Amino acid sequence: MIAAFPSFGSILWFVAGVVLFRLIWKVGVGMLRGMSSPLPDPPPTGEMRRINVRYRCSVCGVELRMVMAPDEDPPPPRHCLEDMDLVAPVD
Numbered sequence: 001m002i003a004a005f006p007s008f009g010s011i012l013w014f015v016a017g018v019v020l021f022r023l024i025w026k027v028g029v030g031m032l033r034g035m036s037s038p039l040p041d042p043p044p045t046g047e048m049r050r051i052n053v054r055y056r057c058s059v060c061g062v063e064l065r066m067v068m069a070p071d072e073d074p075p076p077p078r079h080c081l082e083d084m085d086l087v088a089p090v091d
Contacts, residue, residue, distance in 0.1 A: 046070060055084035063087070 042049075048068045055064045059080035066074065076083045 054087040056087050057084050058082065 048070060049072060051066060051069050051072060051074070053066045053074070055066065055076055056062070057079040059082060062079055064077060064079070064084060066077075076086065078084065
C-alpha cells in the first residue's frame with residue numbers, strides 16, 4: 001500500500017535542506033556585499049595605521065615585525081645601539 005503522507009524522515013530532510021540553503025544564501029550575499037563596499041578613508045595623521053614591515057638587527061640578527069605605526073613609512077627601530085635593517089618581502 002502507498003502512503004498518502006510523506007514519512008517523518010523525508011520531512012526532516014526537506015527542512016534541513018531549506019535551512020542549509022538559507023544559511024548558504026545569507027553567507028554568499030554577505031560576502032558579495034562585503035566585496036562591493038568602498039574602502040574606508042585613511043585615518044588622520046597621528047593615528048595608528050596597519051602596516052607589515054620586518055626589520056633585522058645587523059649586529060645580533062634579531063628580527064622584528066612591525067604591524068602598527070603612526071605613518072606608512074616609520075623610522076627603523078634601534079637594537080644593539082644601531083638602527084635595524086629593513087628586510088625585503090619574499091614576494
